[in-house]
Amino acid sequence: MLFKCRNCGGNIVYDPVKKAMCCPHCESLDSEEKLPGSSIVNNCPNCGAPIVLKEHTSATKCPSCGSYLIIDERVQEVYEPELIIPFKLGKNQVKEILYKEFGKRPFTPAGFLSYAGLEKMEGNYVPFFMYDYSADINYSAVGTKVRSWTSGSYRYTETSYFDVVREMDADFEKVPVDASVEMDDTKMDLMEPYKYGELEKYQDKYLSGFYAEKYNMPSTELEGRAEEKVQRDSEELLKSTLGGYATLTNVNKSIRTDKKGVKYALLPVWEYIFGYGGTEYKFMVNGQTGKVVGTTPVAKGKVIAYGATVFGLVTLIGFMIRMALMAL
Amino acid sequence: MKKYFEYFKIPFIVTFVIIIICVFVKASHNSQESFEWGNEDAEKQENVWDVANALTDSQREELDGIITDVEDRIGCDVAVVIIDESLEGLYSTSDASRWVMNFADDFADVHEMGYDAPHGDSIVFLDNQYRESDGHVYSWISTSGRGMDELTVSDCESIMDDALYDLDDYSTSDDYFRAYSRVVELLPVYMGSAPAAIQIFKPSYIIFAALFIAALYIMINWNSKAGVRTTSSTTYVESGRPMIKRKQDTFIRKSVTKVKIESSSGGGGSGGHTSSGGFSHGGGGHSR
Ligand SMILES: [Zn+2]
Numbered sequence: 001m002l003f004k005c006r007n008c009g010g011n012i013v014y015d016p017v018k019k020a021m022c023c024p025h026c027e028s029l030d031s032e033e034k035l036p037g038s039s040i041v042n043n044c045p046n047c048g049a050p051i052v053l054k055e056h057t058s059a060t061k062c063p064s065c066g067s068y069l070i071i072d073e074r075v076q077e078v079y080e081p082e083l084i085i086p087f088k089l090g091k092n093q094v095k096e097i098l099y100k101e102f103g104k105r106p107f108t109p110a111g112f113l114s115y116a117g118l119e120k121m122e123g124n125y126v127p128f129f130m131y132d133y134s135a136d137i138n139y140s141a142v143g144t145k146v147r148s149w150t151s152g153s154y155r156y157t158e159t160s161y162f163d164v165v166r167e168m169d170a171d172f173e174k175v176p177v178d179a180s181v182e183m184d185d186t187k188m189d190l191m192e193p194y195k196y197g198e199l200e201k202y203q204d205k206y207l208s209g210f211y212a213e214k215y216n217m218p219s220t221e222l223e224g225r226a227e228e229k230v231q232r233d234s235e236e237l238l239k240s241t242l243g244g245y246a247t248l249t250n251v252n253k254s255i256r257t258d259k260k261g262v263k264y265a266l267l268p269v270w271e272y273i274f275g276y277g278g279t280e281y282k283f284m285v286n287g288q289t290g291k292v293v294g295t296t297p298v299a300k301g302k303v304i305a306y307g308a309t310v311f312g313l314v315t316l317i318g319f320m321i322r323m324a325l326m327a328l
Numbered sequence: 329m330k331k332y333f334e335y336f337k338i339p340f341i342v343t344f345v346i347i348i349i350c351v352f353v354k355a356s357h358n359s360q361e362s363f364e365w366g367n368e369d370a371e372k373q374e375n376v377w378d379v380a381n382a383l384t385d386s387q388r389e390e391l392d393g394i395i396t397d398v399e400d401r402i403g404c405d406v407a408v409v410i411i412d413e414s415l416e417g418l419y420s421t422s423d424a425s426r427w428v429m430n431f432a433d434d435f436a437d438v439h440e441m442g443y444d445a446p447h448g449d450s451i452v453f454l455d456n457q458y459r460e461s462d463g464h465v466y467s468w469i470s471t472s473g474r475g476m477d478e479l480t481v482s483d484c485e486s487i488m489d490d491a492l493y494d495l496d497d498y499s500t501s502d503d504y505f506r507a508y509s510r511v512v513e514l515l516p517v518y519m520g521s522a523p524a525a526i527q528i529f530k531p532s533y534i535i536f537a538a539l540f541i542a543a544l545y546i547m548i549n550w551n552s553k554a555g556v557r558t559t560s561s562t563t564y565v566e567s568g569r570p571m572i573k574r575k576q577d578t579f580i581r582k583s584v585t586k587v588k589i590e591s592s593s594g595g596g597g598s599g600g601h602t603s604s605g606g607f608s609h610g611g612g613g614h615s616r
């Protein structure tokens with residue numbers, strides 16, 4: 001499908017800043033009209049150019065006319081997302097965020113964060129499964145607390161032993177796991193947390209103006225990762241109640257997790273790609289919170305020049321102070 | 329290039345200001361109280377005895393001038409003696425570091441050195457460039473009178489550590505000149521009870537610190553990784569906290585052990601000794 005402007009016929013996109021459908025051609029607000037079509041075998045419903053789709057793509061941009069297309073079959077029926085967090089940050093805001101994060105870095109190559117490079121940035125809706133789990137934590141251990149003091153010419157060490165027992169329940173809600181092969185799992189995990197207060201019921205219009213994927217695999221295949229997260233968090237919850245002990249010798253520890261439900265959602269991620277020295281450096285920005293994930297490339301020549309300058313300045317200052325001290 | 333200057337604008341300005349302050353301090357403190365010779369014979373004697381031919385004629389002359397200035401500032405007769413021969417077997421001790429001491433002490437005695445009177449206030453810096461059979465090259469600063477009173481053993485060692493650290497078998501006459509004149513220039517610094525900070529601002533330390541800071545700077549800025557975990561164990565937990573059903577910490581027993589505390593004692597040292605000529609000398613050594 002494709003959203004067209006009733007006033008001028010142009011392609012209407014969702015504007016994260018105005019929080020509305022906005023025609024970039026005539027600046028009409030909410031003047032959209034849904035034009036169905038653009039299924040997997042079809043051509044662009046706007047210009048007729050053939051569209052080559054990747055296996056999981058559910059929203060893309062026509063390479064000929066630049067219209068944003070949504071692939072009906074991939075957002076409907078089994079592929080219809082239940083929830084979505086619409087993009088909240090527009091391209092210009094993300095540019096600012098990236099500048100703030102990396103703009104002052106001395107060793108980044110020329111061309112990093114260039115205007116043209118940042119213009120090419122695209123927003124992606126990444127498919128996520130959100131799992132509900134309940135965890136049942138049972139723990140018992142022998143803990144020690146150590147106290148020591150000096151009296152006369154002797155040093156005393158007192159070790160106290162405690163019987164430690166913990167039993168707790170935790171209900172985990174909407175633990176997210178990305179269902180995209182293309183998106184790096186580590187980076188997607190670092191995109192968390194999203195503010196779930198802004199989760200909405202899925203609507204097609206939010207996709208217009210962005211790229212999107214349907215889930216690449218069924219939710220059962222990703223349960224393992226969700227469970228790992230629940231286990232990790234449960235461990236930490238347990239640990240946070242065990243402060244004050246010098247040592248803990250476990251007698252029994254069990255964390256039982258139980259899946260309660262799962263929902264399919266799309267979450268917004270901006271992606272900036274910078275190619276340098278034959279490597280693609282990918283930067284992800286949470287389209288809702290603005291959290292940045294990525295590692296900057298290093299220009300060796302700059303490292304040498306800047307490092308030598310620091311060395312030279314410190315040496316110079318050192319010898320100047322030495323000269324002044326010798327005269328005192 | 330424009331970015332480079334913009335980036336280093338503040339460091340450049342700071343460095344410039346520090347240079348100005350240091351130059352000003354040096355210029356304003358250059359006038360020092362001075363002493364008067366009381367021993368004409370010693371005043372006329374050579375200051376530089378370059379038996380090893382380590383320096384060029386013009387360097388010898390320049391060093392001589394530096395020594396003459398320093399002598400009046402510290403009130404000591406100063407000689408720089410450079411030899412290049414083994415001292416093995418000349419003295420009763422087998423400790424090679426003591427051979428240069430004996431040689432330097434004897435030198436002061438034989439030449440009846442002294443700023444005030446013969447066998448008076450004097451300092452002899454001896455560098456024996458010969459590598460002794462134990463593989464080391466030894467140096468010594470021998471002090472007498474005022475020199476002995478105002479320079480401790482560790483002062484002498486610090487002066488030589490500071491000045492001679494970069495000498496090796498490949499040193500040129502320029503290197504030697506720089507090192508020897510540094511020894512002489514450091515005498516008034518240490519005798520005028522130099523600020524303790526001078527010990528920190530040794531050339532070797534400065535270069536080491538600069539390397540360290542540059543390395544640290546590069547490490548910190550190497551690659552900027554953004555994105556650390558910002559979820560916590562309770563991010564996805566309903567109502568933000570788990571339901572604690574049982575939390576129990578029951579004391580069972582305790583045990584006490586005791587260990588005797590060992591105490592340690594340390595000792596100091598002194599640098600005074602008497603030369604074969606019967607005169608008392610102080611000083612310290614250096615080897616490389
Ligand atoms: Zn329009």
Ligand SMILES: [Zn+2]
Nearest residue numbers: 044047062065
């Ligand atoms: Zn088209």
